[in-house]
Amino acid sequence: MIDQRLITLRVFARCGTVGATAELTGYSPSAVSAQLRELQRVLGMQLLTKDGRGVRLTATGRFLVAGSDTLIAEWETLRAAAMEAGDQVQSHFGLGGFSTAAAQLLAPLAATLRSTRPLLEVQVLEANPSRCFDLLVAERIDLAVIVAMQSDTYGEDDPRFEQTVLLDDPLDVILPADHPLAARQTVTLEELASEPWITEAAGSTYHSLFTAAFTAVGVTPRIAHEAVEWETQIAFVGAGLGVGLLPRLAPLHSAENVVRLRITGKGKPARRIVAAVRRGSIASPLIQESLDILQKTAQRILTTRPEDEA
Template sequence: MLRVVHQQGTVTAAAEALHLTPSAVSHHVRELARELKVPLLEPQGRGVRLTPAGRLLVDHADALLARWEEARADLESYRAGMAGPLRIGGFNTAISGLIAPAAGRLRHSHPDLQVQVRECDSEESVDLLMAGKVDLAVVEPVEGGPPPDDARFEQSPLLEEPHIMLVPADHPLARAASVRLQDAAAEDWIVADPGTCDHAQRVRMLCAAAGFSPRIAHAAVQWPAIWALVANGLGVSLVPRLAEGPEGQAVVRVPVSSENLPMRRILTCVRRGSRRNPLIDLGIRALEEAVRDHRSRDDWPRSA
């Protein structure tokens, strides 16, 4: 509870995350402070923060939980067969491009393994990992996410994914073998509104790095909507390679040239110590196989 209070910043938010009442959380933290004979929380504005003693205790808790995950992983190795469940969380394009193919592969190779997939953004995936509600998360580095050296997690690179320019089929850029972002500087763009998704901010940052601010004519978040707007000649967009739209749309995906190739890093994230769990290891290896399948496709930019 103390770790969740530290993470959420208020007792009320921690109680909501733990599905408890605020009074129950306050009671347990007070009992812990009384048992340890040190104050653990102190006021900060409208919320609370950990005292130095509280932060020290959380550091030790992270180490203890990592050892507990290692113990669970070792015990799992003694289980006969490969029974589930294996709970995997990930964002939209990670599910469609990587997690779903990996889960399908596991279903055929290990029919007794129960793979459960949950769609959630990267920040929520980390929260679910902390709460023990998922075992493996596929995430991208986002503002507010855990740093690489976070003691609570083990994060490993899974894929550096290129972005691809999406243009109408009759657009002049559709005939190019590759394009630069600045080649579309004068075009109308289709990008989600700021604050609606991480991809919206990324597109603006990549265009700024290429030396221009995109003229955003239409706002859309879902990939089918973006595909439809581009197919009807209303603008261009920059999409991650794993993004998929409806088949039959009059769009062309053009690789962005290597001189300013925009990449997105995708990571696997697990609770520290749990990587040795054979079920989690099996899930990660299935994801890595899905990555190899994607990279073997003809339309994946070779310059990456």
């Protein structure tokens, strides 16, 4: 119920370029340009200035965007309360999630909703966490399941979002099947200090988790190889190129020459998986039910894999 052009402005404020805004909102660049111009005309404010080959928010623009956070939140709250009060049904529901999270958590959620609310059309978008937040702002999705990351551009207390912890997905070690430690049940990070490690590229989502885990135990691992996909990493490990960390939610599939070991000791790395919604919308019945389902799914995942007793 907030004017689309203001939403567009907010997305622009995030990504800084008309083209990116267009890509994110689903409009063409021309449309975004026109919308922003219209917005300025209607409000009688100059919100943008030319800056090099791009455009940049003016002070007024930044002010407006900053202030609109509470406005959006207020609307979401109102909407949620009205839905609650009149127990109305929503017609569309957009979900966003990242790789394994999407597969393991979002798929059951979508399936459940599809059966409990037949006339609700659920749409799932796979996207990385940062983009999920963008999609939330752009109102393309209503709920995102992502991996919480420290030092992200989106803080945990961003006024635009509300986040709920779903589960801590522990990281396991994967070893070549012929590795000396492969027969063990568990292993500590210290025992693997001198191994050649296979990790993601520096700066990627999980790389910081990787380093954090080792700094916690005071060890500096040697990074031998880098991979971007879990599958690739597993293949590398299977080829005997080194060892790696794999979230427990990520399936090992049919990698016969790779074993998965749980980590014990004080360095027990985990990735925190959270659900994020637009601030205010959390009171919505649909969001509530979804969070409930996600929590239950998360619990089920943790209990059907009874580990981590220490």
